[in-house]
Amino acid sequence: MANNGTIQVGVIGAGRIGKIHAENLATRIPVVAAAAVADIDLSAAQELAARLHIPRACSDYRAILADPDIQAVAICSSTDTHARIIVEAAQAGKHIFCEKPIDHDLAKIDAALAAVKQAGVKLQIGFNRRFDPNFRKVREMVAEGKIGQPHILRITSRDPAPPPASYVKVSGGIFLDMTIHDFDMARYLIGDVREVYTAGAVLVDPEIGAAGDIDTAIITLTFENGAIGTIDNSRKAVYGYDQRVEVFGSGGMVTALNRTPDTHLYSNPEGVHSAKPLYFFLERYSESFLAEMQEFIQSIQHDTTPPVTGEDGRAPVLIGMAAKKSYLEKRPVSIREISH
Numbered sequence: 227m228a229n230n231g232t233i234q235v236g237v238i239g240a241g242r243i244g245k246i247h248a249e250n251l252a253t254r255i256p257v258v259a260a261a262a263v264a265d266i267d268l269s270a271a272q273e274l275a276a277r278l279h280i281p282r283a284c285s286d287y288r289a290i291l292a293d294p295d296i297q298a299v300a301i302c303s304s305t306d307t308h309a310r311i312i313v314e315a316a317q318a319g320k321h322i323f324c325e326k327p328i329d330h331d332l333a334k335i336d337a338a339l340a341a342v343k344q345a346g347v348k349l350q351i352g353f354n355r356r357f358d359p360n361f362r363k364v365r366e367m368v369a370e371g372k373i374g375q376p377h378i379l380r381i382t383s384r385d386p387a388p389p390p391a392s393y394v395k396v397s398g399g400i401f402l403d404m405t406i407h408d409f410d411m412a413r414y415l416i417g418d419v420r421e422v423y424t425a426g427a428v429l430v431d432p433e434i435g436a437a438g439d440i441d442t443a444i445i446t447l448t449f450e451n452g453a454i455g456t457i458d459n460s461r462k463a464v465y466g467y468d469q470r471v472e473v474f475g476s477g478g479m480v481t482a483l484n485r486t487p488d489t490h491l492y493s494n495p496e497g498v499h500s501a502k503p504l505y506f507f508l509e510r511y512s513e514s515f516l517a518e519m520q521e522f523i524q525s526i527q528h529d530t531t532p533p534v535t536g537e538d539g540r541a542p543v544l545i546g547m548a549a550k551k552s553y554l555e556k557r558p559v560s561i562r563e564i565s566h
């Protein structure tokens with residue numbers, strides 16, 4: 227911590243999500259100073275730093291790790307870099323916020339978590355949807371017993387438009403790239419998952435199939451506490467980003483609906499019309515990106531456990547692997563088959 231109590235944070239990766247976190251760190255969290263941005267594309271780092279008046283831009287993240295004045299890093303680079311940078315950042319004594327997923331490989335995840343434990347630094351994983359006020363309310367109501375014993379979870383999670391095939395090829399597949407947020411949401415709302423059963427198809431874009439992935443899926447979940455649930459995913463919902471959850475239980479039901487830019491209803495002879503959902507994750511989850519970073523910083527300030535731990539980062543990767551195995555083998559797969 228600097229003498230004036232400011233926590234200096236370095237941002238690694240100046241792409242889509244790095245821009246969001248850099249802006250929140252630089253302009254919306256008073257106790258933080260965004261001290262540096264690193265990107266292998268130096269011009270991307272320079273552009274972002276200049277826009278947000280961040281004093282330093284570099285192409286090698288190790289310059290950030292070597293700076294003794296920087297206490298924490300936000301790892302926003304491509305997924306294949308996360309595990310390695312976590313290990314190096316932990317060894318350099320930096321607290322770590324890392325985007326999801328930690329990695330696609332369990333051995334690499336375990337090595338990263340071991341390095342964090344050994345160094346005694348904080349690690350928070352970027353499952354931002356937990357910080358969305360609507361989903362948080364659902365979780366609180368479930369935890370308070372307002373719906374009695376949870377019986378059924380439904381998560382609808384559909385993107386407005388598919389990513390390019392080039393992205394799909396290195397994404398780790400739909401379960402580790404997209405559904406991973408829903409697996410985390412399922413754990414957040416109900417608890418640990420025991421078994422999954424997946425149906426999947428290529429219905430949106432044959433290019434996604436050619437890249438070895440699917441674009442449409444339904445995953446049935448069985449939880450350790452006996453509740454059951456479904457997640458349904460599509461890479462393309464023509465009416466926009468469809469993000470809803472519902473928990474039904476012995477004493478009632480709680481639902482979080484889509485958010486729209488405004489709540490007007492226009493009625494005419496053709497029908498009753500309202501605004502489409504907020505377009506995509508940058509718009510829909512902007513509050514949650516800020517809230518997750520604020521809570522990460524608070525965990526450093528108060529020396530508390532971050533709200534989304536390394537274990538919380540590992541668990542949905544296991545579920546994603548089980549979901550893929552279930553799809554390929556056309557049978558229910560226990561999470562224990564993956565972890566042992």
Ligand SMILES: NC(=O)c1ccc[n+]([C@@H]2O[C@H](COP(=O)([O-])OP(=O)(O)OC[C@H]3O[C@@H](n4cnc5c(N)ncnc54)[C@H](O)[C@@H]3O)[C@@H](O)[C@H]2O)c1
Pocket residue numbers: 238239240241242243244264265266267270285287302303304305307325326327352353354507
């Ligand atoms: N939480 C969310 O909702 C959410 C949303 C989008 C992306 N993500 C995650 O964030 C990560 C980045 O995704 P994105 O969409 O911003 O990708 P992106 O391609 O827009 O940006 C990644 C950036 O990382 C840089 N980079 C790559 N290797 C680097 C290295 N060794 N050092 C420094 N910079 C490096 C690239 O040059 C690029 O600018 C991914 O892991 C993705 O899964 C999370």
